[in-house]
Amino acid sequence: MDKSVCNNSQDVEVRKGPWTMEEDLILMNYIANHGEGVWNTLARAAGLKRTGKSCRLRWLNYLRPDVRRGNITPEEQLLIMELHAKWGNRWSKIAKHLPGRTDNEIKNYWRTRIQKHIKQADQTFTGINPENINHDQASTSQISSSFLPDHAVETYSPTSFDGHMENNFHGPFPFPNESNDTVWSMEDLWSIQLLNGD
DNA sequence: AATTAGGGCAACCGCGAGTGG
DNA sequence: ACCACTCGCGGTTGCCCTAAT
Structure with missing residues (x-):
């Protein structure tokens, strides 16, 4: 499902639909290194072909380290x-x-x-x-x-x-120890996913 | 085994409020 | 006062998965 839309004559491509793991990584790495900011600017600076709105939603609802998932008590x-x-x-x-x-x-x-x-x-x-x-x-x-x-x-x-979560890795993500240049690898994310019970 | 229906979730959309120029 | 921009919120939709047939 790789829906994308060209908004204007300058061919600014805007991706829609489900986020890929690569996009998640880019967003998480960017925020880990630069923090949150103006979302539209952030989306562009991170090189994501997403709207700021989409990035914000993804971060707040899914990628943020303190998000708890599953099992509403x-x-x-x-x-x-x-x-x-x-x-x-x-x-x-x-x-x-x-x-x-x-x-x-x-x-x-x-x-x-x-x-x-x-x-x-x-x-x-x-x-x-x-x-x-x-x-x-x-x-x-x-x-x-x-x-x-x-x-x-x-x-x-x-x-x-x-039972529904097999295809996505889960939050919350314990951020790695802050270094100035925090970069997440696929291995990091997959090991986190495993820790979260997949 | 194939098809259908329903549930559950992620993501999008539209709108209003807030803010700065 | 007006406009443009951003953010945050609530409603809605679309897709995937599973259970039922």
């Missing part, structure tokens, strides 16, 4: 539900209270897991057509009593999450 699930009941779809705000979790991850988790349970619960307990319900605020707190910790353990299946 029952405690985290409960916290997500509490905070969602309080703030609604303010994913970034919610994510700030879950160290290592990204807004995107929480948002996906909510949509694929919790919202599904809510719909099921709505149908089971009320017989109301879930299409007619605004789940964002009200129904969350209404339903949350059915998600007590032990129930959360029962309903959450970690294996279904981990």
